Amino acid sequence: MSNIIKLLPDSVANQIAAGEVVQRPASVVKELVENAVDAGSTCIKVIIKDAGKALIQVIDNGCGMSEMDARMSFERHATSKIIQADDLFAIRTKGFRGEALASIAAIAQVELRTKQTNSELGTAITIAGSKFENQEVVSCPCGSNFIVKNLFYNVPARRKFLKSTGTEMRHIVNEFERVALAHPEIEFQLTHNDTNIFILPSGNLRQRIIAISGKQLNNALVPINTDTPLIKLTGFIGKPEASRKTMGDQFFFVNNRFIRHPYLHKAITEGYDNLISHDSIPIYFIYMDVDPQMIDINIHPTKTEIKFEDERSIWHILNAAIRESLGKFNFVPSIDFDTADIINIPSGSDPEEEYQEPAIEINQEYNPFNTEKSATPYGYSKSSAPAGWDQLYNGFENETFTSKMFDQENSEPINEDTPVQQSLLTSTNSFETINSNRFFQFKNKYIITSVKSGMMLIHQKRAHERILFERFINQIKNHKIASQKLLFPEILTFKSEDAILLSELIDDLQAVGIDIDENEDGDFVIEALPSDIENIDVRSMLETIINNQKQSEQNINTETKERIAQTLASKASINMGKQLSNIEMQELFDQLFACSAPNYSPTGKPVITILENTDIDSLF
16 A cells, blocks of 8 residues: 655645734734844834735834845744743743744745845845745845735635725734833834824833823823732733723733733732622733743744743732732822811910800790790791691592502493593593503513513513614614714724724714714714714713624624614613603503514513413412
């Protein structure tokens, strides 16, 4: 039998490796920018075309490479970061595997121009699909200039599965932000389709955080600084009131490398115990400095996962540091004894200062046994009771209350010719009194009413969500959404990643009645909202819409509008805990059962449940 196992060609092996390292254009940006950081650059520029599908260019002013190094850098497992196996336990650089450039060159057209500081001329190399096409001596600035064109041009199946331009650009921004936050001392620039997304001058960490995440965080950051023999913690956490309902601005860095770590994330959220609601997520930018021998970063191709040797101890140190910072800088009002506005309290130590005793006036003619109207002992009169107050309860002694008054099913119809019925037909309050026994509100959360089969319970918030959702959907389909102009337009600023997504959603938001536009400064101006929405936090609403869009990679306009309608319905619906009148409960009931799907909320949660008569009887 012939042999069937064969060595793969290098080009095929490189494409397989590229599948692990280069998942999308953002992966290329991450690898090239990290290499630029390792090269000792002080300024890094990233230029993107068509969300990286057409062009990714990274320019740095680092140490550059010699002619031989430039050629060797594209070979698999060629690296300057490690020499022997022991070096894996002392890694502080970004890249070290030597797979990044080889993987990128396997699935794109790559050009490199590089020059060392002490060289007069540089080197230019052109590679396409792992094949060297050209190498020559050129004149170029010091540092490196990588140009990556037509990503996945030779792997059409991979290119076909790339997402929309906005989605891929958001991933690029994410990777760019992570490297920029890890190195505030380096100047960074990001340009997409000739539009500047970020211009980040070198500075301190707080300045870098505000430049990336927005000025609104400036007053919401609390510093954290803990130094132990095991780990050193620095960075910032957000005040409890800055917590959000969705993920965003949660960053862990270990030795200036971004990581994800759900276990340590739990340490932070528990540090906010009793300060934020259970469904809120705090903001944090945590930087951990650990001995490289205490961690293993070689467990994932993208190096975003790390194993700690003593994970439990680090958890407790981080949790205690969070609690300490929140306690030290927290938000308990304190007395400032150095204030200039000193309250002068007389001490009584001045013998020449005279004080007067407070005078008490007493009516000497007051007689407590005098039943006639007289003055009170302290000089004021008791107010007289309203005239005719004793007639208030006349007739109540003749009123008879029976169970029939509260049993609608057993009550007999009233003759409309009777005087009582005529008065009820002309009185709205009387109508509400008649029907007051039909609906009951329990815990200001559920509406209870009787049906033939038993007792119906309605979740009032979800019921209102269903009503508003179907109303929004019908208005969208009929292009008849009514908007209400805001008295003062709201101007909101979002971080770059969210602003890119929100720009794509402007047409869909306007279709559901939100008059929103982007101004020249990159801020968003909201001038009108749907007329069915009242007293809503516009920023919170838009942040929820952005997060819902992030979680869905589909780009069908109708589905996008439906997701926006769901968010609007959720934000505009009545809150649990709101007390409803009988008329409001009746209207909610009628409108709910006029919906096409009254049993479920827009997100698929149950709205109605019925407690059967037999189940009720079994309780007794």
